[in-house]
Amino acid sequence: MLVLASTSAYRRELLARLRLPFEVAAPQVDETPRPGEPPAQTALRLAQDKARAVASRFPQALVIGSDQVAELDGERLDKPGSHERARNQLTLLSGRAAVFHTAVALLNSTTGRMQARMVPTRVRFRQIGAAQIEAYLLKEQPYDCAGSAKSEGLGIALIEAIEGDDPTALIGLPLIALTDMLIAEGRPVV
Numbered sequence: 001m002l003v004l005a006s007t008s009a010y011r012r013e014l015l016a017r018l019r020l021p022f023e024v025a026a027p028q029v030d031e032t033p034r035p036g037e038p039p040a041q042t043a044l045r046l047a048q049d050k051a052r053a054v055a056s057r058f059p060q061a062l063v064i065g066s067d068q069v070a071e072l073d074g075e076r077l078d079k080p081g082s083h084e085r086a087r088n089q090l091t092l093l094s095g096r097a098a099v100f101h102t103a104v105a106l107l108n109s110t111t112g113r114m115q116a117r118m119v120p121t122r123v124r125f126r127q128i129g130a131a132q133i134e135a136y137l138l139k140e141q142p143y144d145c146a147g148s149a150k151s152e153g154l155g156i157a158l159i160e161a162i163e164g165d166d167p168t169a170l171i172g173l174p175l176i177a178l179t180d181m182l183i184a185e186g187r188p189v190v
Helices: 009-016 039-055 083-093 130-140 154-158 167-171 175-184
Strands: 002-004 062-072 075-077 097-108 114-125 159-164
Touching: 002 009, 009 167, 009 175, 039 062, 039 097, 039 114, 075 083, 083 130, 097 167, 097 175, 114 167, 114 175, 130 154, 154 159, 159 167, 167 175
Parallel strands: 002 062
Antiparallel strands: 062 075, 062 097, 097 114, 114 159
């Protein structure tokens, strides 16, 4: 059995691309960063914590945890949650590059084996004017998206370049890394 420890619609859609049957379970994990914890480490810890939190409910499963933390100049950019915060994030990102740290963990709840990997993606944003930001936010409303730009939607128009090893990492679940982990557990995708 394969279980996605996430309530994210984006992660659910990405995992469905692999055409494997899976269940979804809410992980109930406190996502507060620890004092002094770097953004990449936060994402990696939370991916593992989410997998562990769900594994106890599924004793014979492969449980997938994932988390993403955006970083600009050493500062984390959380999900904005509001129009004003999204506007502020995009204003900060205009003409600059941010790193989106996406972590994936796979826990075999039968054996206790945990695999985890961090997949960073560097995103360079175009110069974005205030009118463009407002138009984008009204159309896309990316308030549940770290960094406020959905690359899988209209947010791609705000981006100048994307550099990374896995295009699905930026959306929230690195499928290349996950496929490697599934193979290591004897569960090939194709």
